[in-house]
Amino acid sequence: MCCPNRAELACLLQLLDEMIDNGFPLTTEANILREMIAPPNIVSKVLSVVTGNSSNVSDTLPGATGSCIPWRAAEPKYANNEVYVDLVEEMDAVINRDGALVKCEVYGEVRVNSHLSGLPDLTLSFANPSILDDVRFHPCVRFRPWESHQVLSFVPPDGEFKLMSYRIKKLKSTPLYVKPQLTSDAGKCRVNVLVGIRNDPGKTIDSITLEFQLPPCILSADLNSNHGTVNILGNKICSWTIGRIPKDKTPSLSGTLLLETELERLHVFPTFRVGFRIMGVALSGLQIDKLDLKTAPSRLYKGFRALTRAGEFEVRS
Numbered sequence: 001m002c003c004p005n006r007a008e009l010a011c012l013l014q015l016l017d018e019m020i021d022n023g024f025p026l027t028t029e030a031n032i033l034r035e036m037i038a039p040p041n042i043v044s045k046v047l048s049v050v051t052g053n054s055s056n057v058s059d060t061l062p063g064a065t066g067s068c069i070p071w072r073a074a075e076p077k078y079a080n081n082e083v084y085v086d087l088v089e090e091m092d093a094v095i096n097r098d099g100a101l102v103k104c105e106v107y108g109e110v111r112v113n114s115h116l117s118g119l120p121d122l123t124l125s126f127a128n129p130s131i132l133d134d135v136r137f138h139p140c141v142r143f144r145p146w147e148s149h150q151v152l153s154f155v156p157p158d159g160e161f162k163l164m165s166y167r168i169k170k171l172k173s174t175p176l177y178v179k180p181q182l183t184s185d186a187g188k189c190r191v192n193v194l195v196g197i198r199n200d201p202g203k204t205i206d207s208i209t210l211e212f213q214l215p216p217c218i219l220s221a222d223l224n225s226n227h228g229t230v231n232i233l234g235n236k237i238c239s240w241t242i243g244r245i246p247k248d249k250t251p252s253l254s255g256t257l258l259l260e261t262e263l264e265r266l267h268v269f270p271t272f273r274v275g276f277r278i279m280g281v282a283l284s285g286l287q288i289d290k291l292d293l294k295t296a297p298s299r300l301y302k303g304f305r306a307l308t309r310a311g312e313f314e315v316r317s
Contacts, residue, residue, distance in 0.1 A: 069119075071140055071157045077117045082301040083156070085124065085291060086111040087282045090311030093174050097269075097316045104171040106284040107311060110163045114156040121294040124152040124163070127287040134167040168284040173199050175283065178210065178274055180317040184266040189257040191223065193272070195242060196250050201281045207309075208242040209275035214257065215268050223255035274313040282306040
């Protein structure tokens with residue numbers, strides 16, 4: 001779902017302040033709030049000065065206020081009827097200093113962008129719904145079809161929204177490996193880090209990054225890589241931007257950290273935070289089976305996409 005900008009958020013807060021009945025909001029549905037309150041612009045500001053009316057809240061309630069589906073605007077009409085579904089997943093993982101996978105799970109969202117005329121009734125099914133944990137639904141989802149057949153049956157809001165969220169736990173592998181080696185003596189710490197593909201997802205892994213916090217006892221760092229760029233930020237964070245894994249070499253980061261004069265060796269080793277993105281793949285293995293629309297218009301465009309990116313992905317050294 002698209003996040004409101006600052007102006008829209010101010011308007012929503014103003015409307016909520018004005019739509020309080022005995023301490024309770026009359027409605028919190030985004031579609032109704034957007035229909036009732038106009039975003040601020042130059043014309044509205046000029047009119048407020050001329051008329052003395054500073055409120056940009058409509059005097060009449062939208063038709064959806066009294067509807068059993070208040071999340072949907074009343075009878076929208078489109079020349080082109082379209083509905084698109086995105087699977088957006090974030091992988092959380094913890095890998096200990098021995099290279100063992102301590103934790104690996106996915107938090108995912110099913111996001112829908114719907115521009116359909118009238119009052120559409122949709123059903124969305126998955127090929128393998130049994131792998132889902134901790135599912136949460138938008139209010140538009142009918143609970144009984146999901147409980148009995150694991151099918152999402154719903155009348156969608158108009159535009160972009162989050163249909164459901166889920167977790168998939170105890171995954172067995174990650175798409176990347178990170179192998180840090182740190183040895184410390186004589187007031188120095190030698191660093192060598194390798195990054196590569198552990199399990200090829202069938203799509204390009206890009207936007208790969210690696211970050212770690214230098215310990216406070218580090219006076220200076222001399223680090224270089226054979227691929228990508230390395231930067232030491234002002235807050236003593238080392239940032240290595242890799243991008244994509246080249247086919248002809250394994251990306252490596254190496255160099256030396258200089259310790260404070262009274263220290264012989266480093267006792268606290270950093271944790272490496274990994275970032276990546278994979279377009280076209282849901283690493284959890286979740287697959288959309290089909291999306292059906294009752295009383296479909298003659299021309300209906302629908303599509304599916306998947307995206308996986310790193311969430312809290314940590315490698316300990």
